[in-house]
Amino acid sequence: MTFLEINNIQKSFGDNVVVHDFDFAAQRGEFVSLLGPSGCGKTTVLRMVAGFERQTAGTVSLDGKDISQLPANQRNVGMVFQAYALFPNMTVAQNIAFGLKIAKRPADEIAVRVREMLDLIKLPALGDRYPFQLSGGQQQRVALARALAVRPKMLLLDEPLSALDAKIRVALRDEIRSVQRELGITTLFVTHDQEEALSISDRIVVMSAGRIEQIGTPFEIYNRPRTRFVASFVGVLNLLEGRITDPASGRIEVDGRELVVAGGFPKGQTGDAATLALRPEAITIGSGGEGANHLDGHVEEVGFQGSVVRIRVRCNDRMISLDSFNSRAAPPPERGTPVTLSFSHDVQVLEPA
Numbered sequence: 001m002t003f004l005e006i007n008n009i010q011k012s013f014g015d016n017v018v019v020h021d022f023d024f025a026a027q028r029g030e031f032v033s034l035l036g037p038s039g040c041g042k043t044t045v046l047r048m049v050a051g052f053e054r055q056t057a058g059t060v061s062l063d064g065k066d067i068s069q070l071p072a073n074q075r076n077v078g079m080v081f082q083a084y085a086l087f088p089n090m091t092v093a094q095n096i097a098f099g100l101k102i103a104k105r106p107a108d109e110i111a112v113r114v115r116e117m118l119d120l121i122k123l124p125a126l127g128d129r130y131p132f133q134l135s136g137g138q139q140q141r142v143a144l145a146r147a148l149a150v151r152p153k154m155l156l157l158d159e160p161l162s163a164l165d166a167k168i169r170v171a172l173r174d175e176i177r178s179v180q181r182e183l184g185i186t187t188l189f190v191t192h193d194q195e196e197a198l199s200i201s202d203r204i205v206v207m208s209a210g211r212i213e214q215i216g217t218p219f220e221i222y223n224r225p226r227t228r229f230v231a232s233f234v235g236v237l238n239l240l241e242g243r244i245t246d247p248a249s250g251r252i253e254v255d256g257r258e259l260v261v262a263g264g265f266p267k268g269q270t271g272d273a274a275t276l277a278l279r280p281e282a283i284t285i286g287s288g289g290e291g292a293n294h295l296d297g298h299v300e301e302v303g304f305q306g307s308v309v310r311i312r313v314r315c316n317d318r319m320i321s322l323d324s325f326n327s328r329a330a331p332p333p334e335r336g337t338p339v340t341l342s343f344s345h346d347v348q349v350l351e352p353a
């Protein structure tokens, strides 16, 4: 059931169109990320949903009601920002109670809600502290509680994790997701971090230069990117350019070796240039190999990452990144080792698409 409907919204600042025809609908309870590089318009979309920015064209509906002309304080959405925008002169409990006080809720109801929220964010004992007495991660949890205390219809999160260090970031990310699930609240989450978007979202809207590039589940976005932009922005990607030798059977020549692509090249002719996309985990490393789907090269760099080892191999003048699982039985190959790369047949054809 559609809960949030963004109908072809646009935003211009003077002559500068920063959001073009953004059309998207979210289901009730969905967690959706807006993902894209800095300046692509993610925050502007979020601010239009929140009512902090007025769209140049289009409409926004929430729970069946057009909210596009309502001021922010009448939209019933909760928002958390990148910087911990807590009131410094108020305690944690007072911060959380703020919206309820403005709404003139009775004191006993406020006390109960504050308690519930402190439990929800797992800081039951910190109600009397001031923001300066909290860590960055704790402050963001309080900001989340403050946004949720008024029971908004929807939650908007604008890079809420980006000011935190890596470990806390991952912990808080998981916590935000579990709170969101517990409440079943529809959520839009802005991030430029692809790993964050992949791990937290039901669906991802990938944006570039004010436009939607692709909408899909993390699985679809990662495994079936529809454009070169999405393919390279989301995850490490190897692009192989070659010439089609037999479109029907999917044969293509890359650096004098033949690769075979499952599904063939329905849109290509013999002799056409084609671009293949390969994720690091679709490549295996060995020594020697005959026939199709092998390339020869030399190990150029080995990056030990714990459970996986990222290996960069030079094949002629191209660099190919692959991931191999760490094995206690044998250390990874050393720099300079001659190797043969093998590709799974499930290579994606980006162009001709």
Ligand code: ATP
Binding pocket: 013, 018, 036, 037, 038, 039, 040, 041, 042, 043, 044, 045, 192
């Ligand atoms: P970031 O991750 O850096 O915040 P973003 O994808 O959220 O980037 P937006 O903040 O939405 O991008 O900005 C999109 C574009 O709109 C940028 O080019 C920005 O300079 C421009 N922009 C945003 N707000 C205004 C404004 N008030 N006046 C003029 N231009 C603006």
